[in-house]
Amino acid sequence: MPARPIDLAAVATRVLDRLPSGVEGDVRVRSEGWTTMRFANGHIHQPHVEESRSVSLRVAKDHRLATATTTDTSPAGLGRVVREAVALASIAPVDARVGPFPVDGRPRPVRYSRATASLAPEAVGRIAAGALEAAGADVEGQRVSGAVHAGSQTIAIANTSGRSVSGIRTASQASILVERPADEPPVSGWAEGSHWDAAKLDAARLGREARDRMPRTAPKAAKPGRYRVLLGGAAVQELVGFLAHLGFSGHGEEEGWSCLKGKRGTRLFPEELRLTDDGRSPLGLPAAFDEEGTPKRRLALIDHGVVGPAVTDLVTAGHLGARLTGHALPPESPYGEWGPVPTSLILTADHGASPEELAKILGNGLIVTRFHYVRIVHPARGVITGMTRDGTYRVRHGEVVEPVRNLRFTQSIPETLRHAEAWGRERGRYSDERGVQSVTCPALVCGRFQFTSATLF
Amino acid sequence: MDDVVRAALRAALTSGIAYADVRVLAPQRFEALAVRNGEASALTATSGAGVGVRVRTERAWGFGTVADPSAAGARTAARLAVRAAHAAEPTCRRPIAVVPSRGPENGRYETRLRRNPFDVDRAEKLGLLRDAEKALHVGPEVKSGHASMQAWEQVTRFGSSEGVGFTSRIVHVGAGVDATAAAHGEVQRRSGPNSFGGDYGQAGYEFIEALALGERAPTVGQQAVALLDAPSCPSSAATTVVLATDQLALQVHESVGHATELDRILASEAGFAGTSFLAPADRGSLRYGSEGMTIVADATEPNGLGTFGWDDEGCPAVRTTLVDRGRLVGFLTNRETSAALGVPTSGATARAGGFDRAPLIRMTNVDLQPGDRSFEELLEGVREGVYFETNRSWSIDDKRLNFQFGTEVGRTIVRGELGPLVRNPIYAGMTPQFWGSMDAVGDASTWHLWGIPNCGKGQPIQAARVGHGAPAARFRNVRVWGG
Structure with missing residues (x-):
């Protein structure tokens, strides 16, 4: 659903024009329109249509930084946000290491979908209805849940150094769960995907995949312990997303809790493995620049197994004495405290295998469809924990022999990638509901993966 | 009811x-103020302001929102x-039933506070944070000190087509400190008075001020x-563990609060957060825990983050x-799930x-009621065990059965x-x-009402x-280890 148009760049200019002499600043003016059709028990139960607009102003006065935001874009509202930010900055502690607002680089346009940006709620409802039907929402004993999201964010960013950029990004995402809840234990199948063009999301295909992936037999108990695993794309994206924060945040590097601190420039992972952050790539969900307006560039985070640099924003670049990489989050975001994070991740590897070949390479082990409720156990070691969910299978001699009940893993992400033995030829595209972070990645065979307990279903 | x-x-x-x-x-x-290593880390x-409108046809809900x-x-x-x-309607087959809201025509609710946090001089607030942060640096091993405070104010005007209306003004505040220490390849973080940015309440x-961050900080460091x-x-x-009040609060949140949300139980959240091991028919019969376990959801409790006059359905x-x-005797419900359960309100x-x-459906103030043992009496019965304090890591399966929690500190x-x-x-x-396995519950001297500011649920996600x-x-016979 498109938000009502306003001239965002003009608003940004009006904000900067109001700054008092001697005060520097950067401003983000956003206009967003999103529709979510959330379904459960076979019908859409939480349809949500949203139009929003906001202004985020960060100012620097004598190396004192502060941010104020508002949803009020009237002249009075803009005046208030300027006064608020300046008043906050006047009492802020000095942060002398932060450099001037950046100006270099001009972002080139990236791919987006005009049709996705103007998708009506009725159209998103039809996509969700198609997914429900394909997943078998009407089949007796079957329960279908999930969501379809689509929309866009238009943003203009300007600063007092002379930078002025604007752009649009679009995103669509769908996830579908099919269950037979009366089975003992219940069985389920899952599929998810993202695309910057909702026309290419194909939620109905995801519905069919989720239905077809549902096990035909009851899951058996599996003992916790160390296994060889074939992690499906949805599981790999979770690991990669956490590694982006735990291993590549400039803030983690600065504070010492990055699990890759001290390992940059060394080969830690298999030579075939490459992890890039590429906001411009249409393989992910493209965005032309970060929240400071710095153009997105392709950055090698893991290059043929060698660990690359931590990413930065204005503050962490100043603190680390490093170059600006263009990974700023909104300064008012609660995640801003976590510092800059790669948000356009693409995992690639040479010599990808087919799903059948991956099962053969796995030999004896477990296939994991996806993880649930993953949380950090020890950041500096990159250790996380979580559950398997919606399809875990035992493989013997390269053949799937039975579904198994869910297990809890507690595992280091760097260790998982270090023991990667094979990866899929095909890659899936995954993201959060509004495409703030996207991960494009294949399935992956890992030789050592620790499951620490089991649950009842 | 006003014009808007x-x-x-x-x-x-x-x-x-x-x-x-x-x-x-x-x-x-x-408003968020934070100081990290003597520098401002987030002054925001x-x-x-905006409007959220919810409508219902015979079979479907709809929600629309505009920041105006x-x-x-x-x-x-x-x-x-x-x-x-x-x-949504073409996919919906069954009529929606709800119980009456029983809300007022023109209600008023307001947080009782002595000092409005938005009126306190920011220099005073930053001074408090600067002093507390400085006190964290007890040695060169402390690589990062962090002190922060937050305040929220929300003025709501609610009206419904059933004639229910109210105005509420709710203020929440919170603050905390944390220190990250590193040496010889090890990194450890300690927080106070709790992780998740400290402790929070509905207050001024x-x-x-009562959190006394400056006094607390040296011990944290x-x-x-x-x-x-x-x-x-x-x-x-299988050993005996004693959970401190802060960790037990999160245990309640994850393994009781979410598990008793009736929308989860009825599978409304199945595609995202998951369901529950509970079923509607378990009410009144299921044995959830030992005799010492009594848990209430109390939206009338003074100073709670889950306290209000009327919920967002009036x-x-x-x-x-x-x-x-x-x-198990009750669930967390709203108008629609109460009707599904067959209860009148x-x-x-x-x-x-x-x-x-x-x-x-969100938790309000979900509390484990105190028992009759002093903290010393809880320890007295332990020949060998581990004490856990201040959550660091939390994860639980999608039916809220299998959990694993880590804390910042333990003590044998x-x-x-x-x-x-x-x-x-x-x-x-x-x-x-x-x-x-809970065989002894601490008394009121060990009890504290914690505020947790970041419970995520729903799509689009909301906190x-x-x-x-x-x-x-x-608790007896619990598996423990060092991560």
Whole structure:
């Protein structure tokens, strides 16, 4: 659903024009329109249509930084946000290491979908209805849940150094769960995907995949312990997303809790493995620049197994004495405290295998469809924990022999990638509901993966 | 009922719309101040305002929202809600039933506070944070000190097509400190008075002053440093653990609060957060835990983050018993799920994360009631065990059964005495067995009402601020290890 148009760049200019002499600043003016059709028990139960607009102003006065935001874009509202930010900055502690607002680089346009940006709620409802039907929402004993999201964010960013950029990004995402809840234990199948063009999301295909992936037999108990695993794309994206924060945040590097601190420039992972952050790539969900307006560039985070640099924003670049990489989050975001994070991740590897070949390479082990409720156990070691969910299978001699009940893993992400033995030829595209972070990645065979307990279903 | 609410209701009540409610939030303010290593890390003032409109046809809900609190914005939000409902309707087969809201025509609720946090001089607030942060740096091993405080103010005007209306002004505050220490390849973090940015309450600035961050900070810094050389938590397949009040609050949140949300139980959240091991028929019969386990959801509790006059469906705040002496007796409900359960009134737990989010079943203040043991008496019965304090890591399966929690610090317990610190302590279990193994519950002197500011649920995701009162308590035969 498109938000009502306003001239965002003009608003940004009006904000900067109001700054008092001697005060520097950067401003983000956003206009967003999103529709979510959330379904459960076979019908859409939480349809949500949203139009929003906001202004985020960060100012620097004598190396004192502060941010104020508002949803009020009237002249009075803009005046208030300027006064608020300046008043906050006047009492802020000095942060002398932060450099001037950046100006270099001009972002080139990236791919987006005009049709996705103007998708009506009725159209998103039809996509969700198609997914429900394909997943078998009407089949007796079957329960279908999930969501379809689509929309866009238009943003203009300007600063007092002379930078002025604007752009649009679009995103669509769908996830579908099919269950037979009366089975003992219940069985389920899952599929998810993202695309910057909702026309290419194909939620109905995801519905069919989720239905077809549902096990035909009851899951058996599996003992916790160390296994060889074939992690499906949805599981790999979770690991990669956490590694982006735990291993590549400039803030983690600065504070010492990055699990890759001290390992940059060394080969830690298999030579075939490459992890890039590429906001411009249409393989992910493209965005032309970060929240400071710095153009997105392709950055090698893991290059043929060698660990690359931590990413930065204005503050962490100043603190680390490093170059600006263009990974700023909104300064008012609660995640801003976590510092800059790669948000356009693409995992690639040479010599990808087919799903059948991956099962053969796995030999004896477990296939994991996806993880649930993953949380950090020890950041500096990159250790996380979580559950398997919606399809875990035992493989013997390269053949799937039975579904198994869910297990809890507690595992280091760097260790998982270090023991990667094979990866899929095909890659899936995954993201959060509004495409703030996207991960494009294949399935992956890992030789050592620790499951620490089991649950009842 | 004011003009903006009326404008939205008029625009919403078009053909086929059986019900509408409107929330105008103006203002919705947030202030975050933080100091890291003597430098400002986040000084942010956020001021938003907007309208959220929810409508219901015979079979479908719809929600629309616009960041514009004017009458024009309200009409737009209403039209979006109507379109959302009509878009959903072709997939909906069953009529929607709800219980009455029993809300007021013109209610008023306001947080009682002595010092409005938004009126306190920011220099005073930053001074408090600077001093506290400085006090964390007890040695060169402390690589990062961090002190922060937050304040929220939310003024809501609610009106529904059933004639229910109220105005509320709710203020939440919170603050905390944390230190990250590093040496010889080890990194440890310690927080106070809790992780998740400290402790929070519905109160004024006096709540932050009472936290005494400056006095607390040196101990936090010292423990962060001490943890660097502390031994790893010993492993045991079945030992006795004593959980501090802060960790037990999160245990309640994850393994009771979410598990008793009736929308999860009825599979409304199945595709995202998951369901529950509970079923509606378990009410009144299921053994959740030991006799010492009584848990209430109390939206009337003073100072709680989950305290209000009426929920975001206009239902009056209530106190509901969820678990009575170990037996499941209630759920967290809203108008629709109460009707599905066949009970006459809502549990009044429909809460929205802002004007731009639809109300969902959320925890209010979900509290474990205190028992009769002093902290020393909890330890007395322990020949060998581990004490866990301040959550660091939390994860639980999608039916809220298998959990694993890590805390910032542990201490061995030997013959009834707390021993030295151990690092990276983790415990794990299965929900009913774990609560069934609770053999002693701390008294009121060990009990504290905590605020948790970041409970995530729903799509689009929304954060709720919820309260949890918990004492310390003792559990037998628990698996523990060092992570």
